[in-house]
Amino acid sequence: MAPGILLTFLIGYFLMLLGISYFTSKKSSDNSTFFIANRNSKWYLVAFGMIGTALSGVTFISVPGEVGNPAGNEFKYFQFVLGNAIGFIIIATVLLPLYYRMNLTSIYTYIEERLGIYSYKTAASIFLLSRTIGSSFRLYLVVIVLQRFIFDSYGVPFWATVLISLGLIWSYTFKGGLKTIIITDTLQTLFLVSSVILTIYFICDSLNLNLLEAFETIKNSGYSKVFFYEDFMTSKFHVSKQLLGGIFVTIAMVGLDQDMMQKNLSCNNIKEAQKNMFTFTSVFVIVNMFFLSVGALLYIYASKNGIELPLDYVTGKPRTDFLFPEIAFNHLTMVPAVVFMLGLTAATFATTDSALTALTTSFCVDFLGFSKREDLNSPAAIKTRHGVHIGISLLMFLVILLFNAVNNAAVVSAIFTVASYTYGPLLGLYGFGLFMKNRGVKDKLVPLICLLSPAICYFLNANSKTIMAGYTFDNELILINGLITFIGLLLISKPSTGKTQF
Numbered sequence: 001m002a003p004g005i006l007l008t009f010l011i012g013y014f015l016m017l018l019g020i021s022y023f024t025s026k027k028s029s030d031n032s033t034f035f036i037a038n039r040n041s042k043w044y045l046v047a048f049g050m051i052g053t054a055l056s057g058v059t060f061i062s063v064p065g066e067v068g069n070p071a072g073n074e075f076k077y078f079q080f081v082l083g084n085a086i087g088f089i090i091i092a093t094v095l096l097p098l099y100y101r102m103n104l105t106s107i108y109t110y111i112e113e114r115l116g117i118y119s120y121k122t123a124a125s126i127f128l129l130s131r132t133i134g135s136s137f138r139l140y141l142v143v144i145v146l147q148r149f150i151f152d153s154y155g156v157p158f159w160a161t162v163l164i165s166l167g168l169i170w171s172y173t174f175k176g177g178l179k180t181i182i183i184t185d186t187l188q189t190l191f192l193v194s195s196v197i198l199t200i201y202f203i204c205d206s207l208n209l210n211l212l213e214a215f216e217t218i219k220n221s222g223y224s225k226v227f228f229y230e231d232f233m234t235s236k237f238h239v240s241k242q243l244l245g246g247i248f249v250t251i252a253m254v255g256l257d258q259d260m261m262q263k264n265l266s267c268n269n270i271k272e273a274q275k276n277m278f279t280f281t282s283v284f285v286i287v288n289m290f291f292l293s294v295g296a297l298l299y300i301y302a303s304k305n306g307i308e309l310p311l312d313y314v315t316g317k318p319r320t321d322f323l324f325p326e327i328a329f330n331h332l333t334m335v336p337a338v339v340f341m342l343g344l345t346a347a348t349f350a351t352t353d354s355a356l357t358a359l360t361t362s363f364c365v366d367f368l369g370f371s372k373r374e375d376l377n378s379p380a381a382i383k384t385r386h387g388v389h390i391g392i393s394l395l396m397f398l399v400i401l402l403f404n405a406v407n408n409a410a411v412v413s414a415i416f417t418v419a420s421y422t423y424g425p426l427l428g429l430y431g432f433g434l435f436m437k438n439r440g441v442k443d444k445l446v447p448l449i450c451l452l453s454p455a456i457c458y459f460l461n462a463n464s465k466t467i468m469a470g471y472t473f474d475n476e477l478i479l480i481n482g483l484i485t486f487i488g489l490l491l492i493s494k495p496s497t498g499k500t501q502f
Contacts, residue, residue: 003153005334006341010150013345014168020187021172021180041182043272046263047279049185049350051287054260054280055192059291060347061141065320067223067295068302075226075296076237080475081288083246085281090247091255092277098434099261100270106365107261114433116443122450123429124366127258128359130422132392134253135355136399139165142344143400145325162400166352170393173353174386181354182266188346195343196290199328202336203297207304214297223296234465236474245475252423252478256430259358298323307331352396359392360385421457424481425450431482432489439493449488457481 063077099107108127112120143162151161173180204214218224228237235241254260267273301307302323309318310326328340364370364385429450432441457477464471473480 003150006150006329006337007154009338009341010146010345013342014172017168017172017184017349020184041179041263041266041268043267043276044279045182045186046267046273047276048189048283049182050260050263050276050280051189051193051283054254054284055287055291055347055351059288060192060196060344061145061321061324063288063291064295064298065323067292068299068323069320074223075292076228076242078226078289078292079228079237079239079242080246080249081285083243084250085246085285086243087247087250088254088277088281088284090251092274092281094434095251095255095261095430096264096273096277097270099265100273104265106362107256107258107265108362108366111429111433115429115441115446118443119429119441119446121366122447123426124362126422126426126450127256127362130253131257131259131355131359132395132399133422135259135352135359136396137403139352139396140400140403141321142347142349144404145322145344148322149325149329158404159401162397166393166397169349169353169356170389173357174389181357182263185350185354188350191346192343192350193287193290195339195346196287196294198339199294199336199343200290200297202332202339203294203301203327206332207297207301214293217300218293218296221296221300223299233469233471236472241474241476244479245477248427248479248482249423249475252427252482256423256426257358258362259355262358262361263354294324298327301327301331305331356389356392356396360389363388363392421454421477421481424457424478425453425485427478427482428453428485428489431486432493436490436493438496439490440496441489442492442494445492446489449485449492453481453485453488456484 066077067074098110102110102113104110106124108120108124111123139162143158143165146165147156147158147161156164172184200214204211207214207217209217227239228235228242229239232238232240264273264276267276302309307327309320310322311317312319312322325340325344329337368384368388370381370385429446432439457480460468460480461473461477464473
């Protein structure tokens with residue numbers, strides 16, 4: 001497909017987002033609007049918009065690509081998705097009531113109230129590090145597709161593509177913040193879901209299959225196996241590891257993540273926030289099954305038409321992340337290509353704009369003390385927030401360039417590997433705060449514990465086959481990380497003078 005057509009579509013897409021930003025921030029663009037959307041968001045808009053934030057370009061490209069990975073991944077990822085669903089229910093019933101009871105803007109304020117200022121700054125720093133890395137990885141995935149299929153044709157260097165992408169996202173989020181994102185993410189989720197459904201239709205049409213025939217073809221293809229019970233010790237994909245990993249990665253990366261919780265906290269009350277989470281969970285599971293089905297159909301289509309996995313420019317090795325765009329742009333008609341571009345753009349920018357807003361909020365509230373300022377909505381405070389917003393954007397720019405220089409692994413694996421190390425201490429901090437209410441900690445030692453825990457996990461992961469009788473970790477490593485942090489906090493704890501109310 002001609003790069004000019006894709007570029008025209010991209011420009012039109014962002015003009016639409018800029019228009020939404022203009023109208024949503026026209027009446028109010030102060031810090032209260034930016035941080036929590038004045039706590040009047042409609043729960044159904046939040047629920048639907050969170051789908052786009054949670055899925056991202058990783059789900060859109062890497063998950064379908066991994067279905068036919070030479071290592072034989074099939075639908076193994078769905079085990080992890082089921083763990084995610086359990087995690088979402090725990091968040092809705094345990095964490096959300098706590099956050100609403102404390103009337104939080106930043107969820108890390110809980111740690112300050114419960115454990116102390118050093119613990120609080122440590123938790124907020126973990127989020128800033130983790131979300132910056134994770135969101136940069138996700139945006140990187142889309143940028144390399146844009147670079148390969150659009151900007152290489154015009155001689156635009158990779159760094160400029162990254163800068164353009166971040167600049168466009170900054171332009172429609174810097175005024176309205178969360179209020180704008182609630183609307184844009186709802187729209188982008190609609191595009192994403194429509195895109196995956198239409199992609200299934202177009203591939204089925206190309207294979208001369210109706211939906212029932214497509215279901216039977218996927219079922220009989222060898223790609224659709226979901227549950228794996230073999231090789232508990234050595235396989236990463238045993239159902240127990242995937243379910244545990246899904247549960248605790250979700251609790252850490254959603255329930256203890258300012259980005260995802262900021263939207264929930266913009267609802268009017270706890271009941272609406274919980275309705276949002278339960279609705280979101282149901283749609284999340286269904287949409288992920290659609291993505292896995294797309295992956296199976298892509299490999300069936302590739303096999304029938306003699307299409308090989310595209311090669312990575314850097315390593316020269318086959319890269320599953322490129323199969324979906326390769327087929328959409330070079331082997332289907334213009335309409336499926338535009339539909340793919342629509343879904344990919346919506347998925348990734350829904351994640352990145354949300355992360356940019358949450359990172360700005362966390363830095364302003366947790367490190368600059370905005371929640372304690374009487375002049376929260378003064379021109380000076382708003383100017384400071386604008387500066388932080390720019391700074392976070394530039395930081396993500398640098399991280400993407402660094403990742404491009406060193407990465408040669410599938411992005412979907414890289415993100416959750418990083419998350420297992422960086423989000424794990426948050427599990428330990430919140431777990432200690434919630435379950436050890438009669439004990440406090442030596443606050444100044446908490447940062448050390450949160451550094452030692454990932455280091456110990458790294459050692460365990462690198463040497464597990466030797467010291468643990470051949471055991472191989474996967475996403476359940478985040479639970480081990482949290483437990484190590486919890487034990488470390490217990491060792492530096494002391495009885496409290498009175499039982500905490502939180």
